[in-house]
């Protein structure tokens with residue numbers, strides 16, 4: 001395949017793309033020459049929907065005009081603002097609306113969930129995690145283990161790929177769960193791994209864990225808004241995710257949390273870190289001394305939420321509802337498949353795609369190892385307006401996002417890489 005052939009294919013694929021018009025609903029950053037950048041970094045920070053500014057402004061105006069009465073009087077009263085998110089989030093993660101809530105940030109939510117769901121006993125205190133787990137998750141977990149009086153060094157069991165492989169095999173993870181079944185309290189894994197881009201089989205892992213009475217929780221930072229999810233049907237115990245990656249909520253955006261209704265509506269509410277915003281709505285303002293949790297995920301809220309951050313997020317969730325996860329996923333498979341084929345065809349001995357080749361085993365991101373001049377390639381991509389990111393020691397992450405990327409963006413990336421490739425031949 002040549003770049004010219006790739007371009008011809010991309011032109012046709014962009015022409016028939018039923019979701020192509022969504023790109024115009026986003027602000028695409030400009031390169032130094034004024035042209036639009038090729039933005040392949042939605043795995044790290046999604047682009048700003050054009051509607052985000054007006055949505056935030058609406059609440060600023062409400063604050064200016066109403067002061068404290070903004071809690072009850074505006075079109076979108078602040079007191080119930082977070083409720084606007086339940087339907088959208090339920091669709092995105094495959095849950096009932098009362099199983100999801102937008103609150104806090106991801107690592108905070110992970111701590112809240114670990115407080116309720118990591119219930120170690122002397123003979124059963126270990127936690128199974130995936131390889132290449134995000135540092136924040138490991139820190140949170142290790143600190144929770146230490147807080148309960150156990151040694152993190154003994155408590156963490158890591159599922160790793162086989163020698164010479166980059167990603168996990170589900171049968172190996174299940175075998176590890178079986179092998180350690182009697183000592184595991186919790187399995188905590190990523191839905192899609194941030195480093196390798198591999199997607200794990202959440203249903204199979206949850207099923208294996210539950211067979212031995214082990215709790216199963218997931219970090220969906222790279223999965224939410226990226227791959228199809230059915231948390232309720234898969235019987236997942238809890239999950240957390242952020243909204244600034246594929247869900248375009250802006251830097252530091254309020255995060256998401258899922259608690260299965262088995263737990264959220266349990267007769268005896270689970271122990272938790274409590275705060276007034278998780279208290280029963282009808283009696284919250286009676287300011288009584290006893291905490292009565294709202295049934296469902298909302299009962300884990302601590303504080304009244306950061307309104308402007310929620311306001312920035314809502315337009316993106318409306319775009320997801322308009323586009324539909326099914327259509328987005330279909331385009332995503334085509335777009336990432338196109339990038340995958342281009343890299344394998346054009347640079348077979350220079351670039352190794354470490355993300356699994358099967359669409360069922362990945363989301364939109366491809367993690368690629370560059371065998372020579374890796375840093376040079378990354379620098380040249382940036383200098384030519386292709387925004388992606390670098391992970392030590394030699395991995396570049398490329399994420400064509402179906403909501404705003406075009407097949408032409410893949411061609412642009414391949415074109416820059418091919419220039420460097422030609423110059424890097426020994």
Ligand SMILES: *Cc1c(COP(=O)(O)O)cnc(C)c1O
Nearest residue numbers: 105106107134136194219221242
């Ligand atoms: C992005 C990401 C985080 C970030 O945590 P914050 O609390 O939002 O700063 C945590 N875990 C994973 C797996 C991530 O990909």
